[in-house]
Amino acid sequence: MLPEEDKNMNENILEIKDPVLTLEGLSVAYDTNVAVKNVSVGFKKNSVTAIMGPSGCGKSTLLRAINRMHELYENIETTGKIILNGQDIMDMSTIKVRRRMGMVFQRPNPFPTMSIYDNVIAGYKLNGIKLKKGQKDDIVERSLQDVTLWDEVKDSLFKKGTFLSGGQQQRLCIARALAFSPEIILLDEPTSALDPIATAKIEDLLVKLKESYTIILVTHNMAQAARISDYSLFMYLGELVEYDKTKKMFTNPKDIRTEEYLTGKFG
Amino acid sequence: MVKEKDSVIKDHSGSRLLKDKIFLIGIIIFSVITISPILLIIGKLIVKGYRQISLDFLIETTPNTFEAMTSIANGERIPGGIANGITGTLLMVLLAAVIAIPIGLITGIYLYENQEKRLAGVIRNISDILQGVPSIVLGLIAYLWVVKHVTQGFSALAGSTALAIMMLPMIVRSTEETFKMIPNAIKEAALALGVPYYRVILQILIPTGFSGLLTGILLSISRVIGETAPLMLTALGSSVINWDVTKPTSSIPLLIWEFYNDPNMVDLIWSSSLLLMGIVLAFNLISKQIAARRR
Amino acid sequence: MVNSEKITKIVLISVSLLIIVIAGGMVFSLFGGAIPSFKEFGLKFIVSNNWNPTEGKENYGALPFITGTLLTSVLALIIALPLSFSTSLFLGEYYRNKRISKIIGTMVDLLAGIPSIVYGLWGFYVLRPFLVSLGAPNQGFGVFTASIILAIMIIPYATSLSNEIIAMVPSDLKEAAYSLGATRLEVVLNVTVPAARSGVVAGYILAFGRALGETMAVTMLIGNSNLVPKGLFATGNSMASLIANQFGEADGLKLSSLIAIGLILFILTGIINAIGKFIIKKME
Numbered sequence: 058m059l060p061e062e063d064k065n066m067n068e069n070i071l072e073i074k075d076p077v078l079t080l081e082g083l084s085v086a087y088d089t090n091v092a093v094k095n096v097s098v099g100f101k102k103n104s105v106t107a108i109m110g111p112s113g114c115g116k117s118t119l120l121r122a123i124n125r126m127h128e129l130y131e132n133i134e135t136t137g138k139i140i141l142n143g144q145d146i147m148d149m150s151t152i153k154v155r156r157r158m159g160m161v162f163q164r165p166n167p168f169p170t171m172s173i174y175d176n177v178i179a180g181y182k183l184n185g186i187k188l189k190k191g192q193k194d195d196i197v198e199r200s201l202q203d204v205t206l207w208d209e210v211k212d213s214l215f216k217k218g219t220f221l222s223g224g225q226q227q228r229l230c231i232a233r234a235l236a237f238s239p240e241i242i243l244l245d246e247p248t249s250a251l252d253p254i255a256t257a258k259i260e261d262l263l264v265k266l267k268e269s270y271t272i273i274l275v276t277h278n279m280a281q282a283a284r285i286s287d288y289s290l291f292m293y294l295g296e297l298v299e300y301d302k303t304k305k306m307f308t309n310p311k312d313i314r315t316e317e318y319l320t321g322k323f324g
Numbered sequence: 325m326v327k328e329k330d331s332v333i334k335d336h337s338g339s340r341l342l343k344d345k346i347f348l349i350g351i352i353i354f355s356v357i358t359i360s361p362i363l364l365i366i367g368k369l370i371v372k373g374y375r376q377i378s379l380d381f382l383i384e385t386t387p388n389t390f391e392a393m394t395s396i397a398n399g400e401r402i403p404g405g406i407a408n409g410i411t412g413t414l415l416m417v418l419l420a421a422v423i424a425i426p427i428g429l430i431t432g433i434y435l436y437e438n439q440e441k442r443l444a445g446v447i448r449n450i451s452d453i454l455q456g457v458p459s460i461v462l463g464l465i466a467y468l469w470v471v472k473h474v475t476q477g478f479s480a481l482a483g484s485t486a487l488a489i490m491m492l493p494m495i496v497r498s499t500e501e502t503f504k505m506i507p508n509a510i511k512e513a514a515l516a517l518g519v520p521y522y523r524v525i526l527q528i529l530i531p532t533g534f535s536g537l538l539t540g541i542l543l544s545i546s547r548v549i550g551e552t553a554p555l556m557l558t559a560l561g562s563s564v565i566n567w568d569v570t571k572p573t574s575s576i577p578l579l580i581w582e583f584y585n586d587p588n589m590v591d592l593i594w595s596s597s598l599l600l601m602g603i604v605l606a607f608n609l610i611s612k613q614i615a616a617r618r619r
Numbered sequence: 620m621v622n623s624e625k626i627t628k629i630v631l632i633s634v635s636l637l638i639i640v641i642a643g644g645m646v647f648s649l650f651g652g653a654i655p656s657f658k659e660f661g662l663k664f665i666v667s668n669n670w671n672p673t674e675g676k677e678n679y680g681a682l683p684f685i686t687g688t689l690l691t692s693v694l695a696l697i698i699a700l701p702l703s704f705s706t707s708l709f710l711g712e713y714y715r716n717k718r719i720s721k722i723i724g725t726m727v728d729l730l731a732g733i734p735s736i737v738y739g740l741w742g743f744y745v746l747r748p749f750l751v752s753l754g755a756p757n758q759g760f761g762v763f764t765a766s767i768i769l770a771i772m773i774i775p776y777a778t779s780l781s782n783e784i785i786a787m788v789p790s791d792l793k794e795a796a797y798s799l800g801a802t803r804l805e806v807v808l809n810v811t812v813p814a815a816r817s818g819v820v821a822g823y824i825l826a827f828g829r830a831l832g833e834t835m836a837v838t839m840l841i842g843n844s845n846l847v848p849k850g851l852f853a854t855g856n857s858m859a860s861l862i863a864n865q866f867g868e869a870d871g872l873k874l875s876s877l878i879a880i881g882l883i884l885f886i887l888t889g890i891i892n893a894i895g896k897f898i899i900k901k902m903e
Contacts, residue, residue, distance in 0.1 A: 129797060152337045152800045160798035166791045170813035183801035183809050185340065230795070237799065344804040351713060354705030358778070359726040361771045365733060365741045427637055434635040447635055449896070450642045456825070456892030457645075457885060458832020460859045464881040467866075468648045489641060496638070522627040550734020553834035553863050577736050584740065584839070597737045608732045612725070 069299040069311045071288070073099035077271050078123070078241055083137035085115070085122050092118045094295040095137070100241075100288075105263055105272040107286035107303065109279060111323060115295040116275045120243050123273070124158040125151050141240065156184070159234025159270075161244040165226030167218035167233070174214040176229055177201060180237040200232040204262055224255025228262065235270075242266065244274045248281065260285045279319060283307050291315045369598040376595030381405035386563055386579060392588040402589070406596055408565045409579040415567060416480050416559060416575060417549055420487035425541060428492050432499020433525060448500075455493035462486040463554030471558055480566070480573035483559030487551060491544040498540025502533040539615045546607035550600055552577035576600045649885055652878035659872060664879060670845040672865075672873050679876035681883060683847045687855035688884070690848055691762055691837060692830035695769035696823060702770070703777040703826075707819070710778070711785030712811060713803075724782070731775035739839035742768040747840065760842035761854045768836045777826035784818025784902075785811060817902045824895035828888050834859040858884045 076099030085093040093115040100106050108116045118127075127133040128151060139146050146154045167176045177197045181188055188196070197214070201207040206228045210221070218229050227247055234242055244263070248256040263272055264285050276282050282289055282303060289303040291312070299306060299315045310316040317323060380403070387395075387404035395402050431447065438444040463486050470482035510532060514524045530537065555561075560572040561582060580596045583589040656664060656679060667680025706727060714720040746767060747759035755764070788811050796806040812819070842854025843864055856864075858880045869877055 124798060126794060126797065129794070150337045150341070151797075152340065152802060154800075155798055156800035158798075160795070162791050162795060164791060166789070166795050168792065168795070168810055168814075170810075170816065179796070179809075180799035183796055183799050183805045185336065185805070233795075233799070243798075340802050340805070344802040347804045347807075348713065351705045351709050354702050355709040355723060358702045358706045358774055359723055359730075361741075362726050362730050362733070364745070365737065368741060368745060369737070427634055430631055430634040431638055434631040437631065443632075447638055451638055452896050453889055453892055454638065454642055456828050456832075456888050458834070458859055458888055460832065460834045460862050461645075461649075461881045461885050461888075464652075464862065464878060465645050465648060468652055468878070469644070492638065492641075520623045520627070522623060525627070546732055550732075550736065552734065552736045553859070556863055557866050577734060580736050580740070581835070584736075584743075593740055597740055600734060601737060604732050604734060605729065608729065612728075 069301070069315075070098065070297065071300045071302070073101050073288075075102070076100050077102040077142060078273075079138075079140040080119075080123070081138035081140065083119070083122055083135070083139065085118050085127060085136075086134050088132050092295050093122065096292075096297045098290065098297060098300055100271060100273060102271050103267050103269070104287040105267050105274060105285055106288040106290065107282035108273065108275045108290045108292060109277070109282050109318070110292035110298075111318065112277065114292040116290075116292050117245050118295075119292065120245055120273060120275045123241070123243055124155050124160055126160070152184070156180070156237055157239055158241040158243055159231075159237065159239040161227070161230050161234055161242065161247045163246045164250045165223055165230050167221075167226050167229050169217065169219045171218065172215045173210050173218045173221070173229060176218045177232050177236050179233055196236050200236040201229075203235050203266070204228040204232040205258070206232060222255070224251050224258055227251060227255070227259060231259075231262065231266075235266075239270070241271045241273060244272065246275050246277060249277065256281075279307075291318065293318070366601065369594060369601055373594035373596075373598035376401065376592060377598065378405075381595060381599075382410065383407050385565060386574075386582075386592075387589075388563070389586055389588045392586075392592075396588065396591070402591055406576060406579050406592070406599070408562060408574045409576040409596070410599075411565045411567070412480065412559070412562065412574040412578070413549060413576045415569070415573060416483045416487060416555070417545060419480065419484035419569060420491055420548060421541070421545060423484065423488035424491040424495055424544070428495025428544075429499050429530075429537065431492075431496045433503065433529070435496065435500045436503040451493040451496045454489070455497070457489075459486070459490060459551055460553040460557070462489050463557035465489070466554065466558045475570045477570075478558060478560035478572040479570045480559055481569040483555045483573065483575070484569070486554035486558050487548040490548050490551065490554075494544035494547065495540055498543070499533075499537060502536030502540065503529055505536065506532050535614050535618045539611045539618070542607050542611035542614070546604050546611065549607065550577055550604050552581055556581065576603075645885070649878060649882040652875060653882045654875070655872060656875040656879040660876075664876070665883070668847050670861075677872055679873065679879075681858070681876075681880050683845050684856055684858040684861045684880060685883065686847050687762070687841065688831055688857040688859070688887075690851075690855070691766045691769055691841065691857055692827055694762065694766035694851065695773060695830045696827050698766060698770035699774050699777055699826065700823070703774045703781070703823075704819075706774070706778045707782035707785055707822075708807065711782040711815075712807060715786050727775050727778050730771065731779075733772075735772070735833060735835040736839075738768050738772055739836040742836055742840045756852050757842055757854050760840060761852050762841060762848045763851045765837045765841040765857075766851075768840055769830045769833055772833060772836065773826040773829045776829050777822045780822030780825065780899075781815065781819040784815040784822075788814045817898050821895045821898040821902070824891060824898065828891040828895060831888050831891065832859055832884060833857075834863050838863050 078100040080096055080098050083093060083096045084091060096119060108120060110116045121127055122135050123139060127135050168179055171179060174197050177200050178193050198207060206225060209225060218226060221229060248259050266272060286303045289306045290297060291299045293314050299312045307319060310319055382405055384405040385408045386406060387402060392402045435444050435448055466482045466486035470485050471478055475481055506529060510528060511524060514528045555575055555578050561578045562572045562574045566573045576596055580593050583592045665681055668682040669678050669680045670683060671678045710720050710724050747764055750764055751759040792810055792814060793806050796810045837857050838860035841856055841860060843856050844854040845856055848855035862877050862881055866877060
């Protein structure tokens with residue numbers, strides 16, 4: 058049933074054994090405008106997968122489909138299957154789905170009315186989960202340790218998170234996503250608003266975090282994908298063009314469009 | 325890097341989603357309650373007021389109490405109309421606009437030109453404070469200034485003074501906001517040609533921002549048309565059509581107040597209010613329309 | 620050329636200074652007019668609850684009207700709060716950018732356009748009889764009735780500002796909360812409203828300032844008794860409506876006392892508005 062073109066494309070798409078997360082025929086449409094077309098792909102546990110592509114290719118749209126953020130907006134329709142650990146999550150309540158996936162956004166967005174401490178445990182607070190003081194302290198310390206922010210902020214935990222530098226804020230946002238112990242961390246160009254030093258810190262952090270989490274990262278920065286990702290997805294005009302181990306894709310792209318993008322012919 | 329594996333925390337998603345729904349229903353119900361008065365009030369005005377409205381109502385002056393009483397006794401429509409109120413409102417609002425518009429425009433331009441200056445900050449703050457002064461206090465002021473010292477008696481001029489002070493801060497604010505939205509490049513292009521500044525204002529800024537300025541002016545007029553309290557202290561009222569700004573003058577709201585206090589005339593309150601409401605709404609909607617078209 | 624630039628500048632600045640002159644003149648005239656009363660009664664003017672224009676026994680105390688004004692305004696604010704809060708969430712969050720929001724928003728704006736005297740008529744002929752049928756005393760006149768009408772009148776002022784601020788809360792902030800699994804209600808209460816807090820508060824403060832100075836509708840409903848209101852359903856009088864009611868026959872000490880009340884009202888609304896504007900400025 059697949060059109061000829063799709064069949065050819067499939068050869069360029071790596072098959073992952075025992076994926077932690079699988080997308081099957083995922084499409085996203087804004088009104089009648091299809092932004093992500095029939096994407097099927099599996100993600101490897103405890104690895105960093107980068108989603109690349111020129112702006113407007115649908116990479117952020119794909120990422121946001123995974124934790125069903127599009128359902129916040131009436132004019133966006135997502136179809137297809139999202140399978141997390143063998144379970145289709147499309148029919149589950151979004152409350153449950155989103156708690157299993159942490160999300161980090163383009164611009165650091167700590168809650169401006171909450172302290173650093175409250176930002177880290179915001180997930181618990183928002184979900185109305187009551188914790189004992191000791192439990193909260195543990196979670197806050199562990200999450201901030203995980204993002205290497207603890208030493209920098211341990212004396213100002215009860216100050217507003219918005220007083221931190223951009224890079225610190227973004228690490229705080231990662232800590233906020235980690236506090237819930239999610240299975241997947243989704244990052245949408247998390248360093249695009251940061252300076253190179255802060256970017257390097259976040260990149261180091263992501264490499265460390267993959268020991269415990271599965272990381273999916275949207276990036277417009279090829280060098281970043283090359284530096285830290287294990288697998289790379291290349292999208293173009295809403296289609297998944299190529300998916301492979303990052304090293305392979307960067308040295309030997311199969312599709313001409315991937316090659317042109319990686320060699321800077323467009324983007 | 326320890327990960328809490330057994331984080332099987334109950335999420336109570338059922339009851340949370342229920343709360344979510346109930347809250348939304350509450351929001352909708354309360355919003356409907358909020359807007360219901362406008363429908364109830366306009367409905368009431370139309371139902372009770374439309375019968376009295378006729379050509380006579382618009383072009384004749386108010387009847388005296390005795391005429392009204394006889395016609396009610398005979399089961400007839402109350403004769404006469406509110407022409408003295410209509411002309412009075414027209415006179416006083418027009419005069420107020422003539423006073424307030426130039427001052428408001430110029431002050432707004434000054435504020436726009438001197439964004440960062442301390443004096444501009446002071447003027448902006450004072451204008452803001454002035455906007456919050458109750459209209460009855462402005463009535464007192466116009467009484468103390470104009471009734472006592474200028475016209476030596478209640479007068480349209482005094483009423484207009486109170487209304488003008490009311491309009492002034494609104495025009496200042498809308499002028500500054502309108503000009504702020506004009507791209508600097510337009511202004512600089514003219515200045516680069518060596519055009520003197522007053523010409524830039526008159527020939528570039530004002531025409532470019534015209535619809536914005538008009539919106540602000542119309543809205544400020546719609547706010548003062550219905551004012552009653554300050555006019556009670558200044559214009560007082562009159563049973564005849566008066567065009568002399570130094571004489572007591574009536575207005576539609578003042579007539580409504582008189583009718584309300586006169587058991588024989590009370591039937592006229594609804595039609596007068598309907599007309600007043602119609603004028604206010606028309607100004608309101610026209611200015612909104614202009615503002616919407618600008619965007 | 621240089622000359623015309625200078626003249627333009629001088630015209631701009633001198634006309635702009637007029638607003639300072641007007642404001643200064645207002646304070647000066649109100650103080651001047653109030654002096655005879657303050658001289659006669661001193662501080663007692665504010666704390667005395669006896670307003671008696673009878674010749675020979677003349678005494679003027681503003682306490683009943685200060686309490687009447689504050690009581691009706693506070694009560695109006697309390698009544699307006701849930702309605703206006705819900706409406707601003709309806710407009711700024713739940714149905715933002717929807718057609719229905721445009722319609723509701725326009726209607727709320729129109730509420731601000733209804734003249735005070737029309738509110739008074741509606742209160743007198745519709746609301747008051749309705750409250751009487753529910754058992755309200757004093758033929759429905761009193762603080763409570765006036766407060767309901769005041770509440771309706773100030774709702775647009777409270778709503779328009781808080782609705783704008785709520786609509787301005789960045790969507791990535793809300794999305795961050797959704798991505799943690801929060802429901803919409805949880806996002807609204809924990810993220811959106813706290814982020815918009817100062818704007819919402821400023822809106823209510825400015826609305827309160829409006830309520831303090833409202834005249835006609837209150838005059839027609841509060842009952843105009845010159846006593847400190849003994850309860851929510853008791854009659855009373857406000858500063859603004861006292862001025863409107865008694866100005867016609869006033870001269871001498873009485874006129875001065877009315878002006879003094881105008882001065883108190885002026886200062887009170889000035890302070891409230893300054894606080895509201897200050898919060899808005901800090902927000903920017």
